Amino acid sequence: MADPKGFMTTPRQDWPRRPVEERVRDWNEVYVPGALLPVISEQADRCMDCGVPFCHEACPLGNLIPEWNDLVAREDWRAASDRLHATNNFPEFTGRLCPAPCEAGCVLAINQPAVTIKNVECAIADRAWAEGFVPPRPPDRLSGRTVAVIGSGPTGLAAAQQLTRAGHTVVVYEKDDRLGGLMRYGIPEFKMEKHHLDRRIEQMRAEGTKFRTSTAVGRDVTAAELRARHDAVVVATGATAWRELSVPGRELAGIHQAMEYLPLANRVREGDLEVSPLSAAGRHVVIVGGGDTGADCLGTAVREGAASVTQLDIYAQPGAERDDDAEPWPTYPKLYRLSAAHEEARDLGTAPVADADARLFAASTLRFTGDDGGRVRRLHLVEVDARRSPVAGTARALPADLVLLALGFSGPDQGDGLVEQLGLAMDPRGTIVRDRDFATNVPGVFAAGDAARGQSLIVWALAEGRAVAAAVDRRLTGSSRLPAPISPYDRPMSV
CATH class of the missing domain: 3.50.50.60 (FAD/NAD(P)-binding domain)
Structure with a gap:
């Protein structure tokens, strides 16, 4: 523990994102390049090195989080890389894509903002590649199997x-x-x-x-x-195997699974296509499903130039603070979180009818209706209560000429x-x-x-x-x- 009082003297500081107006014009990562390293040592120093590190229990990999936090605080990057790679083959993936259940289990999170474990992990991985700390490790001999x-x-x-x-x-x-x-x-x-x-x-x-x-x-x-x-x-x-939405009108053209839509956008980035055949450009997009895949569709549709984008979540809007009775520490709580895509949608006003950012919470799809050509034009929804029962008098319709189903697998x-x-x-x-x-x-x-x-x-x-x-x-x-x-x-x- 480099600084025994670090968690008391240093506030949490996350990796800053690039301005919304800048990042929606390209497909680069949303974070400010190089902005993590100047702050990460102090952030690692917030780790309490507690005697019972629940971050270990919350992480299925068993990452040695207090150890590499201490090494980063001391700026011993090679040793930090060794400790990180001892439990994780690809920390630059998890440092970018994992929702960080380790931070929900951080002991500091009982009454303060958690240590930025995910950012520290990403900084170690990126520094390891920059410094050449991760060479190939071929075996000394083959087993013959x-x-x-x-x-x-x-x-x-x-x-x-x-x-x-x-x-x-x-x-x-x-x-x-x-x-x-x-x-x-x-x-x-x-x-x-x-x-x-x-x-x-x-x-x-x-x-x-x-x-x-x-x-x-x-x-x-x-x-x-x-x-x-x-x-x-x-x-x-x-x-x-994606989950389906069996409601009237599902057969209309313009309704697609998220994993039909996202791969085509990625193939444009790979150079296989000039324009995605399912591009959201100029379309009113509705995403059914409130999870990460839906947020990926949201950020993609914004970058493609959608006329509007709305995301439907069947669950009620969660609160900003942990419910200690329903989801006590150190479990991973369901909170209102603002992903980069939701921040973009909020600032750009992609869905004027939304409850928050681009999301409509407690919303269930009733049916789709289309035009004479058989193409979807409207999504009909209703608000639901905690038991997912329709609330009387809340039915309405949204314009929709591209519907993306992000209901999980x-x-x-x-x-x-x-x-x-x-x-x-x-x-x-x-x-x-x-x-x-x-x-x-x-x-x-x-x-x-x-x-x-x-x-x-x-x-x-x-x-x-x-x-x-x-x-x-x-x-x-x-x-x-x-x-x-x-x-x-x-x-x-x-x-």
Whole structure:
């Protein structure tokens, strides 16, 4: 603990965002470049180094947060990088994309603003790349065993890197033309620029991990062929089966799933398209769903030049302070949070009818109506109470010629034949069944990440990847020195 009084003398200061008027004109990350390093050492010094660090318990990776906070406060960046990478393969991803349950579990957060753990993590990762602290780490020798990893999202990449470093020959199979899964085509550039992803993939190539893109297992390669080629298979395809909205008018043109819309916008950034065929430019956009994916659609639509954007959230507007009875510390509370996209929508006035920023809270979609050509023109909604029952006299309609459904995901997409060909057992939720060793009902086949856990956070995806790697290594060699931060049955802290 560099400064025992740091948490009393230094106020919390977050990484400042660029002005709204500036950042909505480009697709670069929303934060001011270089503005984090001048303040981060003092922010790390706010860490109390408490005897019972609940930030550890709140983080499924078990990040050694007080240790690297202390090292950053002392500006020992190399040691901080070593401690951070000891538990997290890709901290620049989590430092940008994770909602930071560790900060909700910070002991300081009981009665003060939490330590800026997420910002410190991001600063360490970026400094590590700038200073060359993260060279490739190829294994000293090979085991002679081969592992197939299906999916190149955070779970698949983490599992592949851990197994490669353990000496196994790992091949990652990705159905898309580029690697990264939803980090590539689902996460907008303004949340994480893709060069962060590209340099990690190059690091993994240098370590010996092999990649096969544009290869859908179950279609381009059969499951039987894959099992014959490899000693073990890890299914890490994510939860890509999106939830539907079954209301009258759903068949109208102009109503799309968020994951039909976002990949096209990302492909424009990759140079594959000049303009997205689903561009929001000049359109009245309504986003159904109040989560992070909906916010990603919001920020994208604003940058594409939408005429208006409104986001519907079926839940009531949360408060600004934690409800100690319903969501006591150190659980992750549901609070009113202003993401960068919501800040942009608020300042630009994209939705004049909204309750706050671009959001309409406690709003449920009743139906869609369209024009004679079969294209959606209006979304009809009603306010709901805490039980999601309609409130009489609150029905109204919004102009809508592009509707985006961001209602979450239920499990892996079974349309490519992978689940059927492997003969994987599925639970009633639509996720893959596995035992305490991440093993499925099929010998030699393991399942990890959202495909088995269900839709979750990137930090849980990485923890799953690291844990399944340890399980596979143990199955192949009889023992493992790889860390296993979680079991398949661990869940976030809750009441």
